[in-house]
Amino acid sequence: MEITINNKQTNVEETTSLADVVHSTHGENTKGIAVAINQTVIPKNEWTSTTLNQNDSIIIIKATQGG
Numbered sequence: 001m002e003i004t005i006n007n008k009q010t011n012v013e014e015t016t017s018l019a020d021v022v023h024s025t026h027g028e029n030t031k032g033i034a035v036a037i038n039q040t041v042i043p044k045n046e047w048t049s050t051t052l053n054q055n056d057s058i059i060i061i062k063a064t065q066g067g
Contacts, residue, residue: 032063
């Protein structure tokens with residue numbers, strides 16, 4: 001199925017979870033990452049149980065330090 005991740009179209013399996021997408025784009029270290037699907041923030045403890053749907057728009061933001 002087709003979804004959008006940070007404004008890039010991509011294809012994933014129908015059974016792909018939000019956790020799968022985050023891990024494929026940012027690896028296992030998910031500290032400081034926030035995720036929204038269709039402009040709704042998804043709490044980290046729900047990533048594994050959140051399944052994706054056709055045409056979902058996912059935004060993944062990683063906090064960085066600096067000044």
